[in-house]
Amino acid sequence: xxxxxxxxxxxxxxxxxxxxxxxxxxxxxxxxxxxxxxxxxxxxxxxxxxxxxxxxxxxxxxxxxxxxxxxxxxxxxxxxxxxxxxxxxxxxxxxxxxxxxxxxxxxxxxxxxxxxxxxxxxxxxxxxxxxxxxxxxxxxxxxxxxxxxxxxxxxxxxxxxxxxxxxxxxxxxxxxxxxxxxxxxxxxxxxxxxxxxxxxxxxxxxxxxxxxxxxxxxxxxxxxxxxxxxxxxxxxxxxxxxxxxxxxxxxxxxxxxxxxxxxxxxxxxxxxxxxxxxxxxxxxxxxxxxxxxxxxxxxxxxxxxxxxxxxxxxxxxxxxxxxxxxxxxxxxxxxxxxxxxxxxxxxxxxxxxxxxxxxxxxxxxxxxxxxxxxxxxxxxxxxxxxxxxxxxxxxxxxxxxxxxxxxxxxxxxxxxxxxxxxxxxxxxxxxxxxxxxxxxxxxxxxxxxxxxxxxxxxxxxxxxxxxxxxxxxxxxxxxxxxxxxxx
Amino acid sequence: xxxxxxxxxxxxxxxxxxxxxxxxxxxxxxxxxxxxxxxxxxxxxxxxxxxxxxxxxxxxxxxxxxxxxxxxxxxxxxxxxxxxxxxxxxxxxxxxxxxxxxxxxxxxxxxxxxxxxxxxxxxxxxxxxxxxxxxxxxxxxxxxxxxxxxxxxxxxxxxxxxxxxxxxxxxxxxxxxxxxxxxxxxxxxxxxxxxxxxxxxxxxxxxxxxxxxxxxxxxxxxxxxxxxxxxxxxxxxxxxxxxxxxxxxxxxxxxxxxxxxxxxxxxxxxxxxxxxxxxxxxxxxxxxxxxxxxxxxxxxxxxxxxxxxxxxxxxxxxxxxxxxxxxxxxxxxxxxxxxxxxxxxxxxxxxxxxxxxxxxxxxxxxxxxxxxxxxxxxxxxxxxxxxxxxxxxxxxxxxxxxxxxxxxxxxxxxxxxxxxxxxxxxxxxxxxxxxxxxxxxxxxxxxxxxxxxxxxxxxxxxxxxxxxxxxxxxxxxx
Numbered sequence: 001x002x003x004x005x006x007x008x009x010x011x012x013x014x015x016x017x018x019x020x021x022x023x024x025x026x027x028x029x030x031x032x033x034x035x036x037x038x039x040x041x042x043x044x045x046x047x048x049x050x051x052x053x054x055x056x057x058x059x060x061x062x063x064x065x066x067x068x069x070x071x072x073x074x075x076x077x078x079x080x081x082x083x084x085x086x087x088x089x090x091x092x093x094x095x096x097x098x099x100x101x102x103x104x105x106x107x108x109x110x111x112x113x114x115x116x117x118x119x120x121x122x123x124x125x126x127x128x129x130x131x132x133x134x135x136x137x138x139x140x141x142x143x144x145x146x147x148x149x150x151x152x153x154x155x156x157x158x159x160x161x162x163x164x165x166x167x168x169x170x171x172x173x174x175x176x177x178x179x180x181x182x183x184x185x186x187x188x189x190x191x192x193x194x195x196x197x198x199x200x201x202x203x204x205x206x207x208x209x210x211x212x213x214x215x216x217x218x219x220x221x222x223x224x225x226x227x228x229x230x231x232x233x234x235x236x237x238x239x240x241x242x243x244x245x246x247x248x249x250x251x252x253x254x255x256x257x258x259x260x261x262x263x264x265x266x267x268x269x270x271x272x273x274x275x276x277x278x279x280x281x282x283x284x285x286x287x288x289x290x291x292x293x294x295x296x297x298x299x300x301x302x303x304x305x306x307x308x309x310x311x312x313x314x315x316x317x318x319x320x321x322x323x324x325x326x327x328x329x330x331x332x333x334x335x336x337x338x339x340x341x342x343x344x345x346x347x348x349x350x351x352x353x354x355x356x357x358x359x360x361x362x363x364x365x366x367x368x369x370x371x372x373x374x375x376x377x378x379x380x381x382x383x384x385x386x387x388x389x390x391x392x393x394x395x396x397x398x399x400x401x402x403x404x405x406x407x408x409x410x411x412x413x414x415x416x417x418x419x420x421x422x423x424x425x426x427x428x429x430x431x432x433x434x435x436x437x438x439x440x441x442x443x444x445x446x447x448x449x450x451x452x453x454x455x456x457x458x459x460x461x462x463x464x465x466x467x468x469x470x471x472x473x474x475x476x477x478x479x480x481x482x483x484x485x486x487x
Numbered sequence: 488x489x490x491x492x493x494x495x496x497x498x499x500x501x502x503x504x505x506x507x508x509x510x511x512x513x514x515x516x517x518x519x520x521x522x523x524x525x526x527x528x529x530x531x532x533x534x535x536x537x538x539x540x541x542x543x544x545x546x547x548x549x550x551x552x553x554x555x556x557x558x559x560x561x562x563x564x565x566x567x568x569x570x571x572x573x574x575x576x577x578x579x580x581x582x583x584x585x586x587x588x589x590x591x592x593x594x595x596x597x598x599x600x601x602x603x604x605x606x607x608x609x610x611x612x613x614x615x616x617x618x619x620x621x622x623x624x625x626x627x628x629x630x631x632x633x634x635x636x637x638x639x640x641x642x643x644x645x646x647x648x649x650x651x652x653x654x655x656x657x658x659x660x661x662x663x664x665x666x667x668x669x670x671x672x673x674x675x676x677x678x679x680x681x682x683x684x685x686x687x688x689x690x691x692x693x694x695x696x697x698x699x700x701x702x703x704x705x706x707x708x709x710x711x712x713x714x715x716x717x718x719x720x721x722x723x724x725x726x727x728x729x730x731x732x733x734x735x736x737x738x739x740x741x742x743x744x745x746x747x748x749x750x751x752x753x754x755x756x757x758x759x760x761x762x763x764x765x766x767x768x769x770x771x772x773x774x775x776x777x778x779x780x781x782x783x784x785x786x787x788x789x790x791x792x793x794x795x796x797x798x799x800x801x802x803x804x805x806x807x808x809x810x811x812x813x814x815x816x817x818x819x820x821x822x823x824x825x826x827x828x829x830x831x832x833x834x835x836x837x838x839x840x841x842x843x844x845x846x847x848x849x850x851x852x853x854x855x856x857x858x859x860x861x862x863x864x865x866x867x868x869x870x871x872x873x874x875x876x877x878x879x880x881x882x883x884x885x886x887x888x889x890x891x892x893x894x895x896x897x898x899x900x901x902x903x904x905x906x907x908x909x910x911x912x913x914x915x916x917x918x919x920x921x922x923x924x925x926x927x928x929x930x931x932x933x934x935x936x937x938x939x940x941x942x943x944x945x946x947x948x949x950x951x952x953x954x955x956x957x958x959x960x961x962x963x964x965x
Contacts, residue, residue, distance in 0.1 A: 242908070243898040359698035360691075360899065360906025369900040376889055376896075378684060379913060382691040394701055400902075 046275075048072055053275040053334045055468075056297075068299050068317050069334035074228035074277030082218040085136055085281075087232040088268035088418075088435075089260045090214070093133035101142040101188060104135055106157065108179075108201060108211060109150040115256060115263045116353075117412035122246045123210035123238065124151065124201070130261050131234045131285070132199070132213030139194040139220045145187045147179060151206070154178030157187065158202040159215060160326070161306055164189035172202050194219035196281045196306050196328040198234070208249035208287040210236060210261075216281070223309060227332060228276035233259050235293075235323070235345065235433060237286040242354065254289055255354045257345070257433035263353050264434035265427035269418045270343065271438040272335045273445045278437075279303070280343075282321075283328035291345040293329075294320040295437060297337045304330035320346060335439040338464045340422050344434035352400060352432045362401045414457070420448050421460025425477040441467070536700065537710055539693060540718045543725055548732055554748050562749030566669050569742055569751075570662060573945075576743030577661045583654035583949035590647035590952060597964040598640030603628040608810065608821065615814050623810020625821055630805065633797035639965045642794050645787035649952035652780035656942055657949045659776060661741060664945030666935040668738035672751045674928035675731035681921045682720070682727040688914050689720035695906055741945040755927040760874065761937055764867050771859050775940045778859070781852040784952055788848045792841040794965065798834040801826040862941045870933035877926035885923060888916040 046053055050060035051069050058068055065071040076083055085092075095102040111125040126132025137143055147157045156178055158170035168187040169175045179185045194217045201211035214232050237254035238247040247256075259267045272278050283306065284291050301315045306328035323329050344351060361367035364383055371380050390396040405413075405427065413419070413427050418438070430436060440448060444460050447453055458476055465474045554561060574580060604627035612619035696713035699705040732748070739746045761767060772778060807822040892912040898904035936943065 242903040243894050354903045356899070356902055357699065357704060357905045357907070358702065359695050359704075360909065362899070362902075362906070363698065364694075369896055372896050373893065373900075376893060376916070379687055379691075381687055382694050391701060395703065396701060398702075 044073055044075055051334075053336050056337045058299075068301065069277070069336070070301055070312070070315060070317075071225050072277060072334050073225035075275070076226050076228045076277075078222040078224060078226045080226075082222050083227050083230040083279075085134060085214065085216045085230050085232050086270075087134050087214055087234075087260055088270065089262050090131060090232075090234075091127075091129060091133040093127065093135050093213075095135075095137075095143075098144065101144040102137055103144040103146065105146045105148065106132065106135075106199070106213075107148050107150050108155045108157065108206075110152075111210075113210070113258075113261045114266075115258055115261070116266045117409040118406070119263075120245060121238070121240055121256070124206050125210050125261075126213055129213075130210040131236070132211070134214040134216060134232065135199065136214075136216045136218070137191055138218045139191060141217075142190045143188065145199075146184055147187065148184040149179040149181055152181055154180055154203070155206060155211075156185070156202045157199055159187065159189075159197070159199050161195075161197045162189065162191065162193060162215075170202050191217055193217055193308070195304055195308050196232075196283065196330055198283055198285070198306070198328070200285065205249045207285070208238075209247055210238070212236070212285045214281075214283075219309075223303075225277060227279040229270070229272050229278045231270050231278070231280045233280065233282045233435070234261075235259055235282060235284045235286060235291050236261075237289050237350075237433075240354070242356075249287070252288065254286065257350050257353060259433060259435050264344075264430040264432055265413055267430070267435040268416060269340070269422075269436040269438045271418050271440060271445065271449055274335060274338050274439055274441045276335050278331075278333055278335050280331045281328055282323055282331070284323040284325055286325055288325065289347070289350070290322055290324045291350065291433065292320050292322045292347065293344070294346045295331070295333075295341065295343050297339060297341040297439075298333045298335070298437070300331040300333035302329055303332045335437070338439045338441060338468050340426065340461055341437040341439065342430070342434060343437045344430075345432075347433075350433040355400075358397050358399075358401050363397055417449055420455040421463075422457065423461050423477040424457035440464070536697065537707065537714060540714050543718070543721055548729065550748050551728060551732060562747050564746070564749060564751050566666065566751070566753055569665050569669060569738065572744060572746075573661050573665050573742045574658075577741065577945060578743060579657050579946060579949050580654075580661055583650070583657040586949050586951055587647055587650040587654055590643055590650045593964045594640045594643030594647060597643050598636045600636060601629040601631065604806075606806075606808070608808070610810075611814075617813035620812050620814050621810040621819060621821060622813060623808055623819075623821070625806055625808030625810075627804060627806040630803040632802050633800035635794065635797055635800070635802075635965070638790060638794035638797065642787055642790040643964065645783060645790055646952040649780050649783040649787060652776045652783055653950050653952065656776035656780065656940070659939045659942040660947065661945035663935050663939035663942055664741045665738065666939070667932045667943070668734055668741055669751055669753065670755060670928050670931040670935070671734035672731065672738055673753055673755050673931075674924050675727065675734045676750060677755065677924045678727045678921060679724070679731055681917050681924065682724040684917045685914060685921070686717075686720045686724050688910055688917065689717045692907075692910055693717045695910060699907075755924065755931060757874070757927075757930055757934055761870065761934060764863070767867070767937055768860055768863055771863060771940060772856055775855075775859060776942070777855050777940065778852065780952070781848065781855045785845070785848045785852060787952070788841070788845040792838065792845050795834055795838045795841040798837065798965075799829045799832070801829060859941060863937065866933050866936045866941055869929060870937060873926045873929035873933060877923060877930050880919060880923040880926060885916075885919055888912070888919045892916040 044053075047057075048059070048066035048069075048071075049064040051057050051064075051066045051072060053069065053072055059066050061067060074083075093104050093106065095104045097103070105127075107127050109125065109128065111123060111128055111130045112120050113123055113125065113130040114120045123130045135143075135145070145157070145159075149155050154172070156170045156172040156176060159168070166175050168189050170187065172178050176185065197215040197217060199213050199215050200207055203211075212234060214234065216232065236258045238256040238258070239249075239251035239254050240247050240256050257263055262268070270278070270280065280295075280300075281304075282291075282293055299317050299319055300321075301317055302310065302321055303312075303315055304310050306326075309330070318331075321329050321331065349355060361369055361372070367380075367383055410427070419426070421444070422436075422438075426436075438448075440460065441464075444463060448455060448460060462471075462474065462476065465471055606625045606627060608621060608623060608625050609619050610621035614620050693713045693716075696705055696710050700707075700710055735748055738751075762770075804825045805823070806825070807820065809818060809820050811817075812819045892909070892915075895904050895909045895912045899906060899909050
C-alpha cells in the first residue's frame with residue numbers, strides 16, 4: 001500500500017468512526033446538545049461529487065457545492081475555532097486583557113529589513129518589523145491599541161476598513177492631532193467586523209516607506225467550510241537605488257518587491273499538507289502598482305475581500321486574481337496537487353528586483369567583472385569579437401544574465417526548513433514578488449517541518465515526482481549548477 | 488587600408504614608448520575586422536549597423552612610427568643625464584661663458600698702458616739750403632694720470648663679474664627649461680597612458696551601444712553617437728601622442744643635441760612643498776642671479792663714474808729725442824712736455840651720463856626685485872592652485888572617483904547597476920586622473936621655476952652686462 005493510499009485509508013477509517021459518533025450523539029440528543037464534542041473532527045472524505053482532495057480534479061457538476069472543492073471542508077473542525085493566521089516571516093503582536101479590552105502596544109519606528117540575505121534595507125515599520133506584527137482578534141472583541149511614536153516625525157495609525165468611532169480613525173489632522181515623536185495615542189473601539197483588515201500609518205510617505213501590518217478579525221462563527229491553513233501575505237514595492245539601502249518613497253517607479261518584507265527567493269514558502277483546505281489572504285500595499293497574483297497547479301475560490309467575506313453564491317474560481325492597491329483578497333482551495341508551486345505576481349517586471357540592462361561583461365564571453373575589480377587603474381581591453389552565436393538574433397539576450405549568489409547568501413536561503421528538499425536550482429526562478437506553495441504528503445511534511453533531519457536538495461521534490469508524477473521523464477536539477485539568479 | 492593599418496601601428500607606437508597599455512589600441516584593428524567580418528557569420532544584421540569608424544589617417548609622425556618599428560631600442564633618460572648633456576651642449580651656456588671672457592678681455596685692454604710713439608722729425612728743412620735744423624728721432628710717451636687705467640680695468644673686471652652672474656642665470660634658464668620639459672614629457676607619457684584607458688572605455692561604449700541596439704535599447708543614432716565618441720577618443724589619444732612628441736623634441740632642443748625618441752624616468756609627484764611666499768621672495772632678493780648681476784652692475788657703474796670723474800685730469804705727454812742740426816752741423820736734442828688744458832671739456836657730460844647710469848642702475852635693482860615679485864606672485868599662485876588641486880585630487884577626488892567606480896562595478900556584479908553607468912564612472916575616474924596629471928605637471932613646473940629663480944629661456948642668447956645705450960657706446964674701452 002502506497003503512502004497516499006495508507007493515508008487515505010487512515011482518513012477513511014477516521015471518517016467512519018466520526019460518523020458513528022454522530023449517530024451515537026443523535027441517539028443521545030440531549031447529551032449531544034449540552035456537551036458538543038468540540039475536539040472531534042467533522043467527517044471529511046477523499047472525494048465529493050467527483051472532486052478529489054488528493055488529486056487534481058474539478059468535480060462532476062459546476063453547480064455542485066463541491067465543484068472545484070468549493071465547500072470541501074478542511075481536516076480542522078469548525079468547533080476548534082478558526083485556524084490561526086500564519087504570516088510567514090512576521091510576528092504576532094501579543095496582547096493583554098486590560099479593563100475588558102485586548103490591549104496591544106504598537107510602536108511606529110524606523111526599521112531595517114533584510115529583503116534578501118545581505119540586502120538590509122532601511123524602511124519604516126512597527127515594533128522592529130516591516131511589515132509590522134500581526135494583530136489578531138475575534139469578532140466582538142474590544143481592542144485598545146496604544147500607539148507610541150518612535151519615529152522622528154509625527155504619525156497617526158489608521159485602522160483600515162473598520163467601522164469605528166471617528167475619533168479613532170487615525171486620519172491625521174482630520175480626526176486627531178498627529179502623534180508627536182515620543183508621544184502615545186490610545187485607540188479603543190469595539191470590533192464588530194470579521195475578515196481581512198490591516199493597519200497603516202496615515203502619512204503617505206510613511207506608507208510608501210512600509211508602515212503597514214495585518215489586522216485579522218476571526219469570525220465568532222467560524223467560516224464554513226473550515227480551513228486548515230490561513231496564510232497572510234502582504235505585497236509591497238519599494239524603490240531603492242542601485243548600491244543604496246534606503247528606500248526612496250518619492251519615486252514614481254518601484255524596483256524592489258517584497259512579500260511580508262522579503263523578496264524571492266528569500267520569501268518563505270507556504271508549506272501545507274496534501275489535501276488540506278487552505279486560505280491565503282493577500283493584501284497589496286504597494287504605493288502605485290496592482291498585482292495580478294497567480295497560483296500554479298491549483299484553482300482557487302475568491303472567498304472574500306478586505307471589506308467582508310463574500311457570500312458563497314458570489315465566490316469566483318480563478319487561477320489569477322488582480323489585487324489593487326490597498327485591496328485584500330482571500331483565496332481558498334484544496335491543496336490536492338502535491339509539489340512545489342509558484343505563487344507570484346504575474347507582472348513580468350515584478351518577477352525580479354532592481355532590473356538592469358543586460359549589456360557589458362555579463363553577456364560577453366570570457367569577460368568578468370572581477371577582472372575589472374582586480375585592477376582599477378587599468379581596465380581590461382574590451383573584447384568586441386563576441387562569438388556568442390546568440391547575437392545573430394536581434395533581441396538576444398532576453399534571459400537576465402544574472403548575479404552570482406554568494407555562498408553565505410545561498411546558505412541563508414537554504415537554511416530554512418520550509419525549503420528543504422526543493423530542487424537545487426529553485427532559487428534561480430523565485431524572484432521578486434514570488435513565493436511558493438509546497439503541498440506535501442503527510443510523511444514528507446513531517447520530515448520537512450517537524451524534524452531536524454538532513455534533507456538533500458531535490459530529494460523531497462523527487463519523491464513527489466516518484467509518487468505522483470512520471471519519474472521516467474524527470475531530470476534532476478544540475479547540482480552545483482547555480483550560475484546566478486535574476487533577483 | 489594600408490594607411491589605416493599604419494595608423495594603428497602609429498597609435499601603438501607611443502603606447503610602446505610609454506609602456507603599459509598596449510593591447511587595447513593595437514588590437515583595435517583586429518577587432519574591427521572581427522566586428523565587420525566575423526568568419527562569414529554576421530554578428531548583427533550588417534545592413535542596419537553602421538561600421539566602426541576607421542582609424543584616423545592622413546598624417547604619420549615618422550619618428551613615432553620609427554619608435555614603433557624598433558621598440559627594443561627605445562632609450563630612456565633620467566633628469567640628471569639630460570642636465571649633464573645640456574651642460575655640455577646647450578649653446579647659450581657657452582655664450583654666457585664667452586660673455587665673461589669678453590668682459591675680461593675688455594678689462595685687459597682697458598688697463599693697458601699707452602705705447603710710446605717713435606717719430607722721425609725733420610724740422611726747418613731747406614733752412615739755409617740745408618736738410619734742416621733738426622733731423623732726428625723723437626720718442627713720445629703719454630703718462631696717464633689719476634689712475635685712469637686702473638679704474639678702467641677695475642670697471643671691466645666688475646662687468647666680468649656681472650657676466651658671471653648672468654652666466655649663472657643662464658645656467659638656471661637652461662636647467663629650468665630642461666626640468667620643465669622633462670616634466671612635460673613625463674606628464675605626456677602618463678597622459679598617453681590615460682588616454683589609452685579612455686579609449687578602451689570608448690571602445691567598450693561602442694560595443695555596449697551595439698549590445699543595447701541588439702536589445703532594442705538604443706537606436707541607430709545611438710550607434711552613430713558611440714562611433715563619434717570612439718573617434719573623438721582616438722583623436723584625443725593621437726593628440727596626447729603628439730603632445731608627447733612635441734614635449735620630447737622641445738626637451739632635446741634645450742639639451743642642445745639630437746636624441747632618439749624615448750621615455751624619461753622620474754616622478755611627477757613633488758617630494759616636499761615650497762616655503763611661504765615671503766620666504767621665497769626673501770631668498771630671491773638675496774640670491775637671484777638677476778639681482779646679483781644688477782647689484783654687481785651697480786658696483787661697475789660706480790667705478791664707471793669714478794673713472795669718468797678723473798677723465799678730465801690731463802695726461803702728461805713727454806716727447807724728446809736726438810737729432811742733427813744741419814745748419815750748425817751739430818747734434819741737438821728736442822724735448823717737449825704737453826698736457827691738455829681742461830678749459831672747456833672737463834668730461835662733465837660723460838660724468839653726468841655716468842651718474843645717470845648709476846642712478847638708473849639703482850632703479851634697475853629695484854625694478855628687478857619688483858619684477859621678481861611680480862613673476863613670483865604668478866608662479867606662486869599657479870603653484871598653489873596646482874598643488875591644492877593635485878593634493879585634493881590625490882586625497883579626495885581620485886579616491887572618491889575610484890570608490891564610486893568600484894562600487895558601481897560591484898553593483899554591476901550584483902546585478903544592481905547598468906553597465907553604461909559603470910562606463911560613465913570609469914570615464915570620470917580616468918578623466919580625473921588625467922586632470923591630476925596636468926595638476927602635478929603644473930606643480931612641478933612652478934616648483935622648478937620658483938626653485939630656479941623664475942628663470943626661463945634656455946635657448947635665448949646669453950645677455951651681456953650692459954643694457955643698450957649704455958656709456959659703453961664709447962669706442963675705446965675705458
